[in-house]
Amino acid sequence: xxxxxxxxxxxxxxxxxxxxxxxxxxxxxxxxxxxxxxxxxxxxxxxxxxxxxxxxxxxxxxxxxxxxxxxxxxxxxxxxxxxxxxxxxxxxxxxxxxxxxxxxxxxxxxxxxxxxxxxxxxxxxxxxxxxxxxxxxxxxxxxxxxxxxxxxxxxxxxxxxxxxxxxxxxxxxxxxxxxxxxxxxxxxxxxxxxxxxxxxxxxxxxxxxxxxxxxxxxxxxxxxxxxxxxxxxxxxxxxxxxxxxxxxx
Amino acid sequence: xxxxxxxxxxxxxxxxxxxxxxxxxxxxxxxxxxxxxxxxxxxxxxxxxxxxxxxxxxxxxxxxxxxxxxxxxxxxxxxxxxxxxxxxxxxxxxxxxxxxxxxxxxxxxxxxxxxxxxxxxxxxxxxxxxxxxxxxxxxxxxxxxxxxxxxxxxxxxxxxxxxxxxxxxxxxxxxxxxxxxxxxxxxxxxxxxxxxxxxxxxxxxxxxxxxxxxxxxxxxxxxxxxxxxxxxxxxxxxxxxxxxxxxxxxxxxxxxxxxxxxxxxxxxxxxxxxxxx
Numbered sequence: 001x002x003x004x005x006x007x008x009x010x011x012x013x014x015x016x017x018x019x020x021x022x023x024x025x026x027x028x029x030x031x032x033x034x035x036x037x038x039x040x041x042x043x044x045x046x047x048x049x050x051x052x053x054x055x056x057x058x059x060x061x062x063x064x065x066x067x068x069x070x071x072x073x074x075x076x077x078x079x080x081x082x083x084x085x086x087x088x089x090x091x092x093x094x095x096x097x098x099x100x101x102x103x104x105x106x107x108x109x110x111x112x113x114x115x116x117x118x119x120x121x122x123x124x125x126x127x128x129x130x131x132x133x134x135x136x137x138x139x140x141x142x143x144x145x146x147x148x149x150x151x152x153x154x155x156x157x158x159x160x161x162x163x164x165x166x167x168x169x170x171x172x173x174x175x176x177x178x179x180x181x182x183x184x185x186x187x188x189x190x191x192x193x194x195x196x197x198x199x200x201x202x203x204x205x206x207x208x209x210x211x212x213x214x215x216x217x218x219x220x221x222x223x224x225x226x227x228x229x230x231x232x233x234x235x236x237x238x239x240x241x242x243x244x245x246x247x248x249x
Numbered sequence: 250x251x252x253x254x255x256x257x258x259x260x261x262x263x264x265x266x267x268x269x270x271x272x273x274x275x276x277x278x279x280x281x282x283x284x285x286x287x288x289x290x291x292x293x294x295x296x297x298x299x300x301x302x303x304x305x306x307x308x309x310x311x312x313x314x315x316x317x318x319x320x321x322x323x324x325x326x327x328x329x330x331x332x333x334x335x336x337x338x339x340x341x342x343x344x345x346x347x348x349x350x351x352x353x354x355x356x357x358x359x360x361x362x363x364x365x366x367x368x369x370x371x372x373x374x375x376x377x378x379x380x381x382x383x384x385x386x387x388x389x390x391x392x393x394x395x396x397x398x399x400x401x402x403x404x405x406x407x408x409x410x411x412x413x414x415x416x417x418x419x420x421x422x423x424x425x426x427x428x429x430x431x432x433x434x435x436x437x438x439x440x441x442x443x444x445x446x447x448x449x450x451x452x453x454x455x456x457x458x459x460x461x462x463x464x465x466x467x468x469x470x471x472x473x474x475x476x477x478x479x480x481x482x483x484x485x486x487x488x489x490x491x492x493x494x495x496x497x498x499x500x501x502x503x504x505x506x507x508x509x510x511x512x513x514x515x516x517x518x519x520x521x522x523x524x525x526x
Contacts, residue, residue: 057430085432096427100445109441110431155427162431 003071008032040208089164149180318477333405341413362407374400416447
């Protein structure tokens with residue numbers, strides 16, 4: 001059955017993952033993310049949030065369950081990982097820009113070499129994306145010459161240059177200086193407002209409340225509860241959620 | 250005064266005491282020159298006493314021949330480095346292959362040649378390689394110097410292989426992860442992301458390896474190649490003068506030092522420059 005936009009863009013069903021040491025980090029995660037939806041995943045450290053994101057673009061293989069991205073099964077040995085990753089963009093906590101390339105080259109590399117698109121056209125798009133993340137003038141800077149927040153915004157532009165259908169954000173502000181966090185969050189919020197489907201792992205509760213359509217709380221490898229941000233933050237049902245929110249808010 | 254800025258207790262920055270590694274400096278060269286001068290002085294005195302031609306004059310007389318031999322040393326070092334690098338890089342990449350047999354095979358080859366004495370490898374190449382090869386009717390002679398160059402290139406190859414493997418492994422895993430998440434294949438990731446970053450890290454140790462190879466080329470004198478070391482021996486036996494022995498070998502040593510010293514300095518300079526960024 002072909003995928004149609006009225007079905008969930010990302011569909012996780014009973015996803016299990018155990019790491020080499022026998023630690024079960026995901027114990028049956030089920031969630032649907034619709035096209036254009038922005039979800040935030042919150043929870044204590046080690047609750048499997050980052051692993052969950054890495055499973056969606058097949059950086060981490062899962063043991064059991066099913067992950068469908070636009071109807072394509074990720075948990076399939078015959079999966080074309082590269083085709084999947086063209087649809088799924090990811091931004092990391094440590095930005096991971098390529099240090100030997102300028103900001104512009106970082107953004108252009110994958111579209112030119114992976115998608116084999118015309119270089120001139122990619123450059124136009126890359127310049128527009130760099131402008132979109134408000135870094136016009138930094139095109140020729142190397143990552144080492146940019147602040148953490150600027151590097152992270154270039155990393156977002158780099159991911160967007162592949163024209164993904166869904167973006168994964170893995171604690172993208174956790175490694176940043178406080179004064180540079182805002183710029184990154186503004187960039188993500190604008191992206192969400194443009195209708196990009198986003199799965200965001202974050203510790204920024206204010207941001208989650210503002211930008212998310214749904215908030216998920218994970219603890220110990222399970223989804224404890226989820227709901228629209230207003231309800232979720234105002235009246236959490238599960239005692240674990242309440243305890244977590246009490247600790248950080 | 251920084252100390253007056255605040256009354257708060259502050260941990261002062263501290264450094265873990267690490268000994269500076271020994272490096273070649275100009276002083277080592279000067280010591281060598283001084284030793285040569287002393288040896289020359291003693292030799293001249295002995296020569297004068299025995300009423301023979303002066304030591305300096307004798308050394309200068311043989312210098313053109315010595316230069317020819319030294320040119321062969323340099324040629325062998327260039328060629329061995331080129332062969333060793335051209336084969337060593339793919340061998341190093343094979344060591345990080347995803348295919349276990351390729352990985353195991355290249356690991357074994359690398360370890361075998363890296364841990365064999367250079368002289369043993371030289372003898373093997375001299376004795377096992379034919380004196381000429383016949384490729385499609387054309388006979389290509391394999392003179393001794395070429396065979397021993399091949400012998401020297403084997404340990405170079407193994408060391409380059411380890412350099413490549415180590416450099417690739419020293420690149421943070423996150424670089425692989427972010428390249429993969431951009432749908433880049435393993436080959437593309439290696440070619441465009443990992444290896445360009447490796448080259449910078451590999452250049453100083455690679456130059457160091459070249460310096461080691463250059464000073465190892467006199468080993469070929471044992472298997473009869475007419476390079477500078479062999480020629481020095483020939484010169485000494487034809488002169489048959491004991492007072493020439495020490496100055497002559499010191500003179501040869503100086504040649505190698507003058508050649509390798511700039512390489513050592515350049516390696517150091519590159520290391521320092523790469524540390525900054």
